[in-house]
Every structure is written in structure tokens, then in C-alpha cells.
Amino acid sequence: MTVKPLDDVRQISALTYGFIASKALFAAVDLDLFTRIAGGVTDLDALAGATGVAPNRLRTLLTALKTAGLVTETDGAFGNSPAAATYLVAGAPGDFRDYISVVNGGFLYEGLRHLGKAMRGERIFPDKGFYEGIVYSESGVGGEAFSKAQHAGSLGPAQLMARRVDLGDARTFLDVGGGSGAYTLAFLRKNPKLRATILDFPQTVETARRYAAEAAMADRVSHVAGNALSTPWPRDQDVVLMSYVWSAVGGNDIRTLASRAFDALKPGGLVLVHDFMVDDDHAGPAFAAWYLLASLPDNPEAECLSPGFVERCLNDAGFAVDGTEPMLAEITALTRARKP
Numbered sequence: 001m002t003v004k005p006l007d008d009v010r011q012i013s014a015l016t017y018g019f020i021a022s023k024a025l026f027a028a029v030d031l032d033l034f035t036r037i038a039g040g041v042t043d044l045d046a047l048a049g050a051t052g053v054a055p056n057r058l059r060t061l062l063t064a065l066k067t068a069g070l071v072t073e074t075d076g077a078f079g080n081s082p083a084a085a086t087y088l089v090a091g092a093p094g095d096f097r098d099y100i101s102v103v104n105g106g107f108l109y110e111g112l113r114h115l116g117k118a119m120r121g122e123r124i125f126p127d128k129g130f131y132e133g134i135v136y137s138e139s140g141v142g143g144e145a146f147s148k149a150q151h152a153g154s155l156g157p158a159q160l161m162a163r164r165v166d167l168g169d170a171r172t173f174l175d176v177g178g179g180s181g182a183y184t185l186a187f188l189r190k191n192p193k194l195r196a197t198i199l200d201f202p203q204t205v206e207t208a209r210r211y212a213a214e215a216a217m218a219d220r221v222s223h224v225a226g227n228a229l230s231t232p233w234p235r236d237q238d239v240v241l242m243s244y245v246w247s248a249v250g251g252n253d254i255r256t257l258a259s260r261a262f263d264a265l266k267p268g269g270l271v272l273v274h275d276f277m278v279d280d281d282h283a284g285p286a287f288a289a290w291y292l293l294a295s296l297p298d299n300p301e302a303e304c305l306s307p308g309f310v311e312r313c314l315n316d317a318g319f320a321v322d323g324t325e326p327m328l329a330e331i332t333a334l335t336r337a338r339k340p
Contacts, residue, residue, distance in 0.1 A: 003284060024064040026105035029097050033065075034080050034088040042077040099153030102146060111297035118296040147180040147207040154182035157328055161274065162186035164327075165334075170194060170238035174264060176228050176257070177245040181208040185215050187241075197234050199224040229253055233264040240264055243274040246310065247292060250301025258317035265339040271319060273310055277333040280308040285330035310335045 006012060028034065031051045041050050044062070048055045062078060065071045070088075072079045080089065087094040114124050161183065167173070171193060175184045178198035188194055198208050202225035212221040224231060228245065240261040246254050261271045276291040278284060282304065295302040303309065307324035314321050319337035327334045 003286075021064065021068045022104075022109075024061060024068060025070065026101065026109075027061060028065055028070070029088060029101050029105070032090070032097075033062075034070075034084045035090040037071065037078050037080050038085060038089045038092075042079065044076070044078075047078070094156065096152045096156075098149040102149035103153060107146070108294055112294060114297045115293070118300045121300045123300060124297065147204050151180035151182050151207075151211060154180070155186075157332070158183040158186035161272075161327060161334065162190040165272065165336075167191050167194065167239055167270070170270070172234075172237045173197070173239045173241070174199065174234055174237045176200075176233070176240060176242045176261070177248075178241070178243075179204055179208065181211050181221065183241060183243055184221060185211065185217060187239075188217050188220055189215075195220050195222075197222040197224060197237075199226060199228055199231065199233065201225070201227070228260070229256055233260055235264055236266055237264045237269060238266060239270045239272065241272045241274070243272075245275070246273060247275045247295045247302060247305055248298055250299060251303050253301075254303065254313055255316065258313045258319070262317045262319060262339055267339055269339045271314065271337050271339070273314070273335040273337075274327055274332060275305055275310070276331060277305045277307055277310065277324070280306045282306065287331045288333075291331065307333060307335065311337075 031053065033047065033051070036047060036050050041047055044055055044059060047053075047062075048058050051058065053061075062071060062073070066073060070081050070084050072081060086092055087096055088100075089095060090097070114122075117124065165187075167187065167190075170191065173184065173187055173191075173194050173196040175181065175196060175198045178184050178200055181196075181198050184196045184198055188196055198205075198221060200208070205223045205225050208221075208223060209218065212218045222234075224234065228242075229249070242257060242261065245257065249257070258271075265271065276288045276295075278288045278292065282289075289304075292302070292304050311321045311324060314335065314337040318339065320340055322336040322338065324333050324335040326332075
């Protein structure tokens, strides 16, 4: 991947002010503008009345949204762009407003306020990661709200992975750091004989149980409350999945996780490592690089993951690596390996 070097000050300015477009999106989601427009509230005065926002301020926000390609305006009537209609409207097929608002608009932005400290190796919470500290602090939104938002953002990627990865005759599946269980439930739907265990922080368990019950799969999912680095893992697993776990820990902990996965699997068992990864030449993709940078406030020891790095760690743990493939285009990749 080759990125053309910048040669104009306006390109630097675009980077400098780009966060304003993000904030415009977050504000619009907070006001639920896209849902209101989809419901037929399309002129400025009507939207002002529905949101309680003064017309002058709303006009400025809507103009910013137009420049970002999120809304259109024809003869004073606002409309949603195709992407906004699909992903930013309540009840839409791809609705992930909670993920945008809570995860990106809240925690990601809050974390990046501390990026300078993270670059100096400082931790915001001495005994835990930034997001764990913010989510579960006394004034935080709590594990349920965070897990709900993560669940909304994970449904599509989870279904994609379950379609792509053939588990064959696997019967036992361990989802390490599985959160709400979105990936677990997707694999259970695709593999009717599979039973799963989700290992994650105690604060996530009740939310994961509820989602499993809503999916009528509570009898196929067990839960282990704890820390993936210290809590014993269930043994004799056919499959171990670690999704978005390696980007949250440091290099030594990554090697610990790889070793624990090896010990938990049966001979011939499959490990799946899904995470943000840049190419081995570290030239991109941009979205993966940005996500990995945003991981540093959570844990200043986090690594810049790439397929080569992930595969070496698995090889060192004793695995035979099958390879790495893109999962979410230009954002994540999936590495597969087997225990000999």
C-alpha cells in the first residue's frame, strides 16, 4: 500500500479540522436527526421543534452534515444519504447508532484526549485499562450500556466471520474476551452442534446471558467471569477465538494469551485471532492504523499489530499457522492457526 505524501498546507488543515465532522455526526446521532428525517420531519422549523434546538444552531449543524455527505437538501427539505438511511436510523437494517454514540463518540474520543500521556507511557488508571476504568468507574455508563453498544457494532462483522470460517465438526468453542457474545451467537447459529463458553470481565456476564437468552441459545452458552490473563481457561476446546483482545494488551501479555490458547485446545484445534492489523510494511491501511493508535490510551504497552507479528507470536507458542486474511476491509484481519 502506497500513500501519497502531502504537499499542500490545505491537506494538513483538513487533518487538523477533520475531527469537527466527526463531532457533527455525534451531535446528530445524539439528537436522532436521521431518524426524525426518515420519519418525515424534514424542514428546518419542524426539526427545530422536534429536537428543541434553536433554528440557527440546527441550520449550522445541518450544513456541516451536508458537507460531510450525510444529508441532502432540496427546496428546504432535508433527506438522508443512502448510508445514513441504512446505518443511522432507528430500526434500519444496519442501525449502529449506539456504537457510534457510546463507543466512538464517548470512549474513543475521551481516550484520545489522553493520547499524549499514553505516548509517554502513562496510564490513566494505574490498575486497569482506560476503557475498563471509564466504563466501570462510579461515574461511568456501566458495563451494560457499553456491551449493548459493542453488541450493535459487532453483529455484522460477527455474521461475516461465521460465514467465512468453516468450523467443520467442532463441538466446543471458547470466546476469550467475548463481551456481549455477538461472535459466539453468530457461530452457534451457523453450527447447530456447537457449544460455547464466553470468558470476560464479571461486569459483562449478565448482558451476555441476556443476549443468549433472547437468541434462544442460553442452554448452549456457558460463562466464565474473570480476566483472560489470570483466570483459568476451560480445556479440551476445538476452537478458541480472540477478537479485539490482542490490540488491548502488551507484547508479553499477547504471548501469554497465545500460550494459554495453545494449552486450552485439543490437538488439531483451531485458534482464531481477529483484530486491527496494518500491513507488514506498516504503510496502512489507514483505518487499522488509527484504531491501533487509539488503543494506546487504553494500554500504552499495546503493539502495532500486523499479520507477521501475529503469526510469529502464534508460531512461538507452538501453533502451525494457516495464514492471515482481511476480514473488515482495511480495518481488521483474521489469523488462523492449528495446534499440531
